[in-house]
Amino acid sequence: MHAMPMTGLVLSGGGARAAYQVGVLRAIAQIRKELMKESSLSGNPFAVISGTSAGAINGAGLACHADDFDAGVARLSEVWAGFHAAQVYRCDMLSLLGNGMRWMGVMSMGWTLRRLRPRSLLDNTPLGQMLREVIPMHRLPSLLARRHLHALSISASSYTTGEHVTFYQSSTPIPPWVRTQRIAAPTMLVHEHLMASSAIPFIFPAIRLHHEGGGAWYGDGSMRQSSPLSPAIHLGARRLVIIGAGRMHEPPQAPQKDHRYPSLAQVAGHAMSSIFLDALASDIERMVRINRTLEHLSPAQRAEHPLKPIESIVIAPSQRLDDIASKHIHALPKAVQVLLRSTGVRPGQLQGAALASYLLFEGAYTQELMALGESDGLAHRQALLAFLRPSEFTAARANRQLALT
Numbered sequence: 478m479h480a481m482p483m484t485g486l487v488l489s490g491g492g493a494r495a496a497y498q499v500g501v502l503r504a505i506a507q508i509r510k511e512l513m514k515e516s517s518l519s520g521n522p523f524a525v526i527s528g529t530s531a532g533a534i535n536g537a538g539l540a541c542h543a544d545d546f547d548a549g550v551a552r553l554s555e556v557w558a559g560f561h562a563a564q565v566y567r568c569d570m571l572s573l574l575g576n577g578m579r580w581m582g583v584m585s586m587g588w589t590l591r592r593l594r595p596r597s598l599l600d601n602t603p604l605g606q607m608l609r610e611v612i613p614m615h616r617l618p619s620l621l622a623r624r625h626l627h628a629l630s631i632s633a634s635s636y637t638t639g640e641h642v643t644f645y646q647s648s649t650p651i652p653p654w655v656r657t658q659r660i661a662a663p664t665m666l667v668h669e670h671l672m673a674s675s676a677i678p679f680i681f682p683a684i685r686l687h688h689e690g691g692g693a694w695y696g697d698g699s700m701r702q703s704s705p706l707s708p709a710i711h712l713g714a715r716r717l718v719i720i721g722a723g724r725m726h727e728p729p730q731a732p733q734k735d736h737r738y739p740s741l742a743q744v745a746g747h748a749m750s751s752i753f754l755d756a757l758a759s760d761i762e763r764m765v766r767i768n769r770t771l772e773h774l775s776p777a778q779r780a781e782h783p784l785k786p787i788e789s790i791v792i793a794p795s796q797r798l799d800d801i802a803s804k805h806i807h808a809l810p811k812a813v814q815v816l817l818r819s820t821g822v823r824p825g826q827l828q829g830a831a832l833a834s835y836l837l838f839e840g841a842y843t844q845e846l847m848a849l850g851e852s853d854g855l856a857h858r859q860a861l862l863a864f865l866r867p868s869e870f871t872a873a874r875a876n877r878q879l880a881l882t
Contacts, residue, residue: 483627484864485714486523486539487706490530490699490753491722492677492835494798496557496843498535498720499550500850501792505718506550508854508861521546522865523718524627527643527709529698530753532722533631533674534608537666541616543625556611557843564607565838566599566681568810573599596682604675608668617666621648628712631666632698632705633673636683641701643708644670644688654711658701661711662688674698677749677835697752705757706764710787716864719761720850721793724754728797740821746799746831753835761791790860795853798846802834803827805842 488498509522521543528536535553542549562568620626628647635642643661645651653661664670673684673695683694709717739747768786771779779786806814806824813836814824822829837843854861 483524483714484522484716484718485525485527485709485712486536487709487717487719488526488528488532488536489705489719489721489757490532490675490697492531492675492749492753493560493837493839493843494722494753494834494846495531495535496560496846497722497794497798497850498532499553499557500847500852501720501854502535502539502550502850503554503847504851504854504857505861505865506547507851508858509546509865512862512866520544521625525630525709525712525714526626526628527630527632527705527712527714528674529632529702529705530675530677532720533698534612534671536629537614537617537631537671538612540626540629541613541620543620544623552611554847556607557847558840560838560840560843562810562813562836562838563603565604566601567603568813570812570815573812573816597676598680601672601676601681604681605668605672608671612668612671614667617646621646624648629666630661630708630712631670631674632702632708633670633676633684633686633695634698634700634702635693635695637693639701641698641703642695643711644686645708645712647712651712656704656707659704659707661708664688678752680836699753699756702756704760704763706760706787714787715785716788717790718861718864719757719789719791721757721791722753723794723798724750725758725761725791725793727794740829742817742821742829742832745820746829746834749835750831761789764789788864790857790864792850792853792857794846794849795856796849798834799827799830801845801849802837802842803830805837805839805845806830806833808839808841809833809837 526536526540538553539549542552617629626648628645628651630643630645632641632643641659644664644666645661646664646666653663669684669686673686674697676683676696678696678700683696685692686695706717764787767784771782771784771786774782803825806822817833820829822833
């Protein structure tokens with residue numbers, strides 16, 4: 478059962494950078510153990526989980542273990558610590574060469590030859606296989622029915638309609654919402670939703686999803702996601718723990734004098750950072766402004782206002798993840814290094830490291846990100862203690878339940 482008001486967990490996208498989120502979750506699990514010693518705290522601390530892209534994968538992993546939060550975090554930690562790129566996308570030279578030849582064919586001969594049309598730069602079939610092994614989506618309906626979780630949302634972007642769609646599954650019916658270029662769709666969540674939400678544009682292929690009797694092609698949920706906090710709030714969360722994957726708390730990059738034209742890797746890395754990171758920072762700023770505005774209203778005005786204040790904790794990397802990635806590019810399979818080198822990525826160099834930071838599904842890199850996330854999470858210990866400590870109402874209810882057993 479959940480404390481009131483509901484606490485939501487928001488996990489942003491970021492490819493391999495999402496390992497950082499698992500480190501923060503490990504810190505939260507440690508802090509909860511402290512609370513367990515002083516209260517009857519148990520179960521899942523997050524009534525609502527909202528994830529996008531790789532954050533959707535982490536969120537689904539937690540949701541499908543909502544009856545044992547610690548076990549869910551441990552499972553995610555185990556997977557991310559032992560990652561190899563080959564578990565996410567095919568890294569053999571033949572596959573990469575075949576995709577490269579198709580792209581070259583398209584560039585030289587246009588889109589006239591249907592058979593040559595490539596769907597993506599990389600083949601992420603291994604990711605789909607791994608998700609089916611490590612995320613038991615079949616458990617979700619039962620966990621929702623037993624109120625271990627109130628709702629899970631997974632966001633994706635429709636290439637067919639241009640809309641940003643939040644797919645969600647909840648313990649009780651929640652009316653879908655419609656905003657400009659954003660809609661919500663209640664559905665039975667499956668692994669294909671995770672594949673669609675994490676389909677980085679151009680890098681991974683789009684996924685066809687069906688709902689309301691129709692189908693459409695979907696890509697990464699971070700695209701056109703103007704309000705990353707919105708799904709958790711619509712699903713009932715009034716307090717948010719928000720875990721980002723870069724930029725917000727990172728130290729600024731030192732100015733560099735470079736008159737060379739930017740490489741393809743630099744341009745792609747900048748574009749991907751804009752897709753994955755900027756919308757979350759902007760939405761957090763918007764939430765802060767709304768909260769400040771509501772503070773100036775009288776209690777009566779605040780009670781009648783359609784907007785409600787949202788408490789939040791924002792945890793984001795305290796170090797530049799691009800810098801960390803530059804030290805681990807050499808850990809990628811040789812064929813992937815050759816591919817990235819053609820775009821301007823070089824081991825040990827910062828230029829182009831942003832692009833590599835999203836594709837570096839290798840244990841040495843992900844373990845360092847998890848360690849950073851755990852450290853940053855523990856730095857927010859006091860704020861998290863306040864969020865995770867059960868309310869008097871919840872503690873009394875738990876004590877009554879304990880007395881009946």
